[in-house]
Amino acid sequence: xxLRRDEAININIRRKEDSEITxxxxxGVIDTGTTLILDEYLSGLLRENYFKILIxxxxxxxxxxxxxxxxxxxxxxxxEQDGDIKLFAMKYEVSNVFNMLAxxxxxxxxxxxxxxxxxxx
Numbered sequence: 001x002x003l004r005r006d007e008a009i010n011i012n013i014r015r016k017e018d019s020e021i022t023x024x025x026x027x028g029v030i031d032t033g034t035t036l037i038l039d040e041y042l043s044g045l046l047r048e049n050y051f052k053i054l055i056x057x058x059x060x061x062x063x064x065x066x067x068x069x070x071x072x073x074x075x076x077x078x079x080e081q082d083g084d085i086k087l088f089a090m091k092y093e094v095s096n097v098f099n100m101l102a103x104x105x106x107x108x109x110x111x112x113x114x115x116x117x118x119x120x121x
Contacts, residue, residue, distance in 0.1 A: 009034040010059075011041050015050075021120055022050045023113065027059035030067035039070050046074070051083025054116045058089035068103055075107055084108075088116040 010027040022045055030038060045053060055071075075085045088110040090098065098104060110116040 009037055011038060013041065013045070016117065019052075019117075020050070021052045021054060021117055023054045023056060025056040025059070029062045030060060030070075031062065031064040032066045035064070035066040035070050038067070039074075042070070042074050046077055046081075049081075051078045051081040052120055053078060053083070053085045054113060055085065055087050056089055056113065057087050057091070057094060060091065060094055063094055063097065068098070068101060071107060072103070084120070086110060086116045086119060088113055 008029045008031070012025040014023050014025070015021070016023060024042065024045075026038065028034065042053065053074075071085060071087070078085050086108050089112065090109060095109070098109070108119065110119065
């Protein structure tokens with residue numbers, strides 16, 4: 001189900017069958033403006049007690065410092081509830097900035113959704 005679509009960002013959330021894992025597919029740019037939209041949906045998942053979140057980054061073309069900050073903030077909240085946030089399928093350009101900022105020390109990333117799901121088990 002697509003929850004939000006505008007010129008800059010498209011967010012789709014689906015639950016893995018027979019699992020507590022939620023997959024969030026994000027397309028577009030995660031910047032100061034769209035971070036607020038993404039925060040609204042991800043915080044909503046936490047309020048609904050979904051704490052195992054995978055974020056598909058394949059169609060994300062840019063993440064600002066506000067976007068990375070959002071992921072780190074939500075990471076702490078999920079881990080307090082024995083959950084986690086994992087990213088997968090990052091484009092080289094996005095991954096390069098992610099690694100340069102040393103976020104790889106905080107948030108685990110995977111090549112595929114299957115690898116990320118397996119990491120929860």
